[in-house]
Amino acid sequence: MYTVIVIDDSLSMRRILKDIINSIDEFEVIDEAVDAFDAREKIKKYEPDMVTIDINMPKMDGVTFLRNLMRLHPMPAVVVSGEGARGNDIFDDGAVGYIEKPANGESMMSFQARVKDNLLNLTFLLKQYTLKKPKAQITQNRKSKVENNTKNHPDELLKSTPARLGGTKVIAIGSSTGGVESLLRVFKSLPNDLPPIVITQHIPYGFSRSFAQRLDTESALDVCEAKDGMKLEKGKAFLAPGNMHLSIEKKGNEYYTKLIDGIRISHHKPSVNIMFRSVNNVIGSSAMAVMMTGMGDDGMIGIKELFDNGAYTIAQNEESCVVFGMPKKAIEIGAVKDIVHLDEIAQYIIDFSKNLKR
Template sequence: MARIRVLIVDDSAVIRQVVTQLLSADPGIEVLGAAADPLIAMERMKKEWPDVLVMDVEMPRMDGITFLRRIMAERPTPVIICSSLTEKGAQTTIEAMSAGAVSIITKPKLGVKQFLNDASADLVAAVKSAAAVNPRRLAARPVMPVPEKHSADVILPAPTRPMLKTTERVVVIGASTGGTQALEYVLTALPEVVPGIVIVQHMPEKFTEAFAQRLDGLCKVKVKEAASNDRVLPGQALIAPGGRHTLLRLSGARYYVEVTDGPLVNRHRPSVDVLFRSAAQAAGANALGIIMTGMGDDGARGMKEMATAGAATLAQDEQSCVVFGMPKEAIRHGGVQTVVSLDEIPGLIVRYGRSLG
């Protein structure tokens, strides 16, 4: 098999050197070169176009967002953002994800060299995941070495009885690679009056707050990062915080969320399976479950449990997915009732909220 060709773009000589060494050590990856800024990178790309770019977003001469947009306009290419865990960096990185980047590797302000060495398996895995992306749809990081793969059982037991159907509705959504762009499309298309929504988007800690803030500024519905005891209200979407699981709970006739620590589930925290299982348990037939673009199988078992509990379930179709992994696995597990294009999802959420069934 041909090796994955990677170009590194970062103004730090240390980052360029360390990332080059780490990626070159993998026999399946070829580093074409490393550039100190986007203008140098563009000259290099005229000679040979990479399969994957690994780049910072805060660089001299041309900012990473402008560079990314030029790449996507000229020749859509999977891009991994290597960004610092700062508030400004998080906001800029979310802009990059919206512009087409497919994944985030976080780096600290200090001790970068040691961090990248410690995270070498994640970096290699992110490059290999990015290479599998459908560039026409342009961010699921399989972790290497592979840790024990827990199910949602480590967070909460499987539902034992279905909920009675009521007029109180809730929507739960799971997404991973490509999900930031897909979620932006869906949420910006929604009117103010829709059922309460809870979302798990695989994303590192510190970035989900910036993601929620960006969407809140674009959408008619209110969007915020979820916190424990937040009520699930009509016209509001709650984004599960990176690094923590988010569960749907019911108190009387009111839905709320619980945000909790715990082991990785399907190698993710937050996990779609955890959210979906909690929705099966707390809402049953009063929920709509939607699984969207992403790599892996997180959410497949939880969606099956939701369908068994009487919930309505949708999966995004292959044609509109950046990666048709999570939806494909959910279909294979038998939990998907309807497969739809991304364009159809906003209207179906609105229609679901209007139905009293």
């Protein structure tokens, strides 16, 4: 059972959210807060697994509170707001999810379904967070439920058939918590003459397209949300949609994106493991894999397969990670050739494209 504090100045919205969240087996609202200061005291008291935050609140707006929370007491936070235009920005501020409040006559049943879907999509992250908390804060009942969460292996969706010969160069980047801001920093420094780039960032459905557009605006590269059957071309980058696995396939002498609408792998959809494995299956030793900031171990299996097949693999260092989870796992299993600061990743990608890194 994951504990939640609902933060909203509207009594009716607090009641609605409490009822909806309590109806989900895996979640329980343990208290409510009317503003940021009330929330601060209750977070200290109860140490919840997650909070929901409204944007428009008295005394301190939700975005400012979110930024302070991530700086002083980082924890999973979902923004629940009527300001749809702010949905793209709150991920940069540390939120792990965004749910728009019901509008335009949306039924309560529809809103309930959206809330449930969003929260269940975050259980992979909540598991990691609760396992890092002091054991005394987790009852035996909650602990057993957390540990019983299933985790699907990539074999269940995509078999490993490593390419024996290297193909054209492709750069594959995997990231999760903290990845939105980190990817922006990397892409701002990339030129437009690089080999094709494929990216899997754990991001809720509905925000991958806008994030791809933002990467496109900030970078010299042509960045887009991947669609099925897009040709991999020089100077272009393809971001996995928030609800589909991104893989690649070879047709003749060309390479194309292939979207897979399957089960979650390593708790994720899209999964870095699926993307890395597909790159190894098709490109093999000619690929570069970059493991960036993120919670959990998604991508660990795929990057090890790439490493063993002769691909060039790097991981972001602990100092520059928001969460040193995914890179740490890759390093621990011996799947990484270089450990790199965030601000050096772009240059390593450029050097790889010029055959200066292998």
